[in-house]
Amino acid sequence: MSKFIIHPLSKEVSVELKQTMRDRFGNEPKLEEAQSRRSICRRCLSRFNPGERRLLFKYRPFEKEGVFAEAGPIYIHESDCRPATEPLTEYPNEFRELPLLLRAYTDEDGQVDSQLIKHGDAESSIDRFFAKPEVAYIHLRDGESGCYYARIERA
Numbered sequence: 001m002s003k004f005i006i007h008p009l010s011k012e013v014s015v016e017l018k019q020t021m022r023d024r025f026g027n028e029p030k031l032e033e034a035q036s037r038r039s040i041c042r043r044c045l046s047r048f049n050p051g052e053r054r055l056l057f058k059y060r061p062f063e064k065e066g067v068f069a070e071a072g073p074i075y076i077h078e079s080d081c082r083p084a085t086e087p088l089t090e091y092p093n094e095f096r097e098l099p100l101l102l103r104a105y106t107d108e109d110g111q112v113d114s115q116l117i118k119h120g121d122a123e124s125s126i127d128r129f130f131a132k133p134e135v136a137y138i139h140l141r142d143g144e145s146g147c148y149y150a151r152i153e154r155a
């Protein structure tokens with residue numbers, strides 16, 4: 001059985017963005033309307049529904065600067081939302097039909113391996129990565145754009 005937790009974007013980052021209307025790189029977030037259910041809100045870890053308003057901004061999902069510590073565009077709901085539990089303790093079923101990627105990192109933020117999730121079966125790839133002692137955490141990312149969704153750790 002899989003023992004892992006999925007961390008959403010922190011409440012702190014979400015609140016700071018909405019209060020200052022600046023991301024941590026100084027950019028003004030862009031307000032958009034979701035057109036499809038193709039993407040996931042990084043704060044509540046639910047898929048956007050068409051017509052939902054969301055903020056696009058730049059985020060670096062690493063604590064330290066480093067060669068693999070890339071920053072990129074992410075979306076959150078404009079309205080205050082929150083995940084079902086924080087952290088999540090199960091992989092959301094509504095993610096299974098999306099093209100998603102798992103990328104494994106060391107505790108020094110070195111990139112170890114990556115794997116496209118096949119047939120929605122994230123758990124087998126997560127288990128395989130966490131069986132390697134050098135893997136400290138995993139990023140859930142978009143399988144086509146590579147954009148960051150969430151951080152997965154051992155429970």
Ligand SMILES: [Zn+2]
Nearest residue numbers: 041044077081
């Ligand atoms: Zn949300």
